Amino acid sequence: MTGLLLVGGKGTRLRPLTYTRPKALVPLVNRPLLWYLLELLRRHGVGQAVLAVAHEHEQIEAYVASGGKGMGVTCVREEEALGTAGAIKNAAEQLGATFFVLNGDQVMDLDLGAMLEAHRKKGAVVTIAVRRVADPSQYGLVRREPDGRVLEFLEKQEQPPPDASEINAGAYVMERAVLEEIPAGEVWSSEYDLFPRLLRSGAPVYAYAQQGEWAWFDVGSAERYLAATRQLLEGRTSFELPESQAPRGWELRAPAVVDGSAEIGPDAEIGPYAVVGPGCRVGAGAKVFEAAVWEGAQVGAKAVVRGAVVGCGARIGADVTVGEGTVLSDLSRIEAWKDD
Ligand code: GDD
Ligand code: MG
Numbered sequence: 001m002t003g004l005l006l007v008g009g010k011g012t013r014l015r016p017l018t019y020t021r022p023k024a025l026v027p028l029v030n031r032p033l034l035w036y037l038l039e040l041l042r043r044h045g046v047g048q049a050v051l052a053v054a055h056e057h058e059q060i061e062a063y064v065a066s067g068g069k070g071m072g073v074t075c076v077r078e079e080e081a082l083g084t085a086g087a088i089k090n091a092a093e094q095l096g097a098t099f100f101v102l103n104g105d106q107v108m109d110l111d112l113g114a115m116l117e118a119h120r121k122k123g124a125v126v127t128i129a130v131r132r133v134a135d136p137s138q139y140g141l142v143r144r145e146p147d148g149r150v151l152e153f154l155e156k157q158e159q160p161p162p163d164a165s166e167i168n169a170g171a172y173v174m175e176r177a178v179l180e181e182i183p184a185g186e187v188w189s190s191e192y193d194l195f196p197r198l199l200r201s202g203a204p205v206y207a208y209a210q211q212g213e214w215a216w217f218d219v220g221s222a223e224r225y226l227a228a229t230r231q232l233l234e235g236r237t238s239f240e241l242p243e244s245q246a247p248r249g250w251e252l253r254a255p256a257v258v259d260g261s262a263e264i265g266p267d268a269e270i271g272p273y274a275v276v277g278p279g280c281r282v283g284a285g286a287k288v289f290e291a292a293v294w295e296g297a298q299v300g301a302k303a304v305v306r307g308a309v310v311g312c313g314a315r316i317g318a319d320v321t322v323g324e325g326t327v328l329s330d331l332s333r334i335e336a337w338k339d340d
Contacts, residue, residue, distance in 0.1 A: 001048070001116075002096055003041040004088060007034065007104035008054030008081050013221045016329040017311055022056035024104045025063060026219065027294055029232045029275050030242050030259055032063065033219055036107045039239065041100070042071050044112035050094040051104075052087035054078040082187050085194040088174070089182040096176070101190075103170030107228060108216040109238050110171050115208045119173040122148065124206040126198060127173040130166040131209065131216055138220070140168030140191045142207050150205040153195040166209065169216055178203075222309055222327045229292050230273050233257065250282075253289070265301065283318060291322075294330075 011023030018026070024034040034051075041049050053060045053075050064073045076091040088101060098119075100112060110129055119127035128150065130142045136157075141164040143152040154164060168191070181197055182188050198205050215237040217228045231237065233255035244257040250264045256271030258264065265284035270276060273290045280293050283301030293299060293310040300318035307324030310316065314328045317335035322328070 001046045001099065002050055002094065003037075003046045003048070003100040003102060003112075004050045004052060004091055004095060005034070005037055005102050005104045006052050006084055006087055007060055008052050008057070008078060008087055009105070010055045010081075011105070014219070014225065017222070017309065017327060018056075020311075020330050022053075022060055023219070024051075025059055026225070027277060027292075028107070028219065028225070029229060029257055029292075030277055033107070034060070034063065034104065036239055037102055037104060038069055038071065038073070040102075040108065040110065040112065046071070046100065046112065048072045048074075048094075050091050051075045052078070052091050054081035054087070080187075082185075083193075084190040085182045085188040086186060088190070089179055089184055089188070092179050095179075098173065098175055101172045101174055103218070105220060106170055106216065106218040107232070107237060107239070108169065108171065109214045110169065110216070111210055111214075112171075114210070115171070116173055118148070118208050119206065122204065122206045124173070124204045125175045125178050126195070126203075126205045127208050128153075128195075128205065129169040129171040129210065130207040131169045131214070132165055133167055136160045136165065136167045142166050142168055144207045148206040148208065150195075150199060150207050153191065153199060153205075155189075155191040166207065170218070173208075222325070225309060226290065226292065226307065229275060230290070233273055233275070256289075277312075290324075 007024035011018035025032045057077050061075050078090050082090055141154040141160055143164040144150045219225050219228050241257055245260045249266045250268040253271035256274040258276040259278040261278045262276045262280040264282045267285045268282050269287045274288045275292045277295040279296045281298045285302045286299045288305045291305045291308045294312045296313040297310045298315045302319050303316050304321045308322045308326040310328045311330035313331045315333045319336045320334050
């Protein structure tokens with residue numbers, strides 16, 4: 001079985017962090033976002049991952065070439081981004097008779113095995129994982145029969161119709177036959193073009209609604225990124241957290257993860273809901289909470305970082321307060337202003 005991961009988007013809503021890296025490589029609790037999807041595939045016995053790359057493809061290719069993924073991973077590149085369906089068509093040679101397709105910017109505890117079984121039982125050509133969220137307007141909406149048969153797919157509606165309370169969770173099982181519906185070499189969207197076309201032609205498209213509570217979150221914006229960090233730290237997913245350094249002369253307020261190679265000064269406070277990446281330096285008496293500090297960043301003595309994302313190698317001077325909602329690009333620098 002093969003899992004195709006769509007990782008070629010521009011990640012515009014996560015700028016400035018995605019000026020220098022693709023969204024799939026954004027570190028989330030000290031692991032690239034892509035790690036969580038590969039781990040999900042691996043766990044469900046999917047032996048082969050295909051990454052549909054476009055924007056910033058070199059970095060993803062280098063990540064794959066660095067090995068250690070515990071499964072076969074290949075990249076298929078689009079010269080020009082072909083959209084969410086065009087990317088699938090472009091990877092056709094790597095795909096078998098039935099395959100998974102996952103959006104590459106989310107973390108989820110979806111039971112791929114159960115979804116595949118449901119897909120086969122229904123004889124579907126496409127099965128779409130669906131779930132409920134508080135605000136469905138930012139997602140694809142699915143209207144369906146009680147038995148799962150999809151009636152309508154509506155991408156991003158400001159006023160969602162009342163009978164379309166489930167959203168597209170960005171995970172599909174597909175039959176190879178659907179590739180014939182996608183024109184080769186053209187920009188084509190699954191959400192706007194492929195699904196509506198299949199539904200118009202009466203093709204069996206089904207929704208799969210996993211029973212019970214299951215973790216699912218996308219990492220579309222900085223706000224959602226920090227919410228995702230929080231959920232992972234709280235242990236609300238099945239993904240194990242990476243090892244954290246034990247405090248020596250500084251305070252760790254759980255939940256928090258501090259990479260073993262970070263240097264933390266005396267009396268600093270890390271957490272709750274904080275992540276400190278490899279090679280970071282946090283000065284004496286500094287406070288970092290509800291925040292993610294990425295690899296190689298520095299936080300000066302007595303500085304406060306709260307509710308912020310600090311890009312790789314950024315430097316925050318002593319005594320500076322970086323407040324809620326701040327997103328600092330890689331290598332940026334902030335110093336406290338001192339009048340002489
Ligand atoms: N290879 C490739 N080529 N990948 C692409 C392209 C492309 O041209 N365009 C987008 N992608 C990838 C993105 O990198 C992302 O991982 C995924 O496809 C979905 O694109 P987004 O741009 O993140 O879409 P969205 O978040 O607005 O909406 C999608 O996800 C929602 C769930 O998070 C839709 O599928 C919605 O229906 C869904 O509810
Ligand atoms: Mg998205």
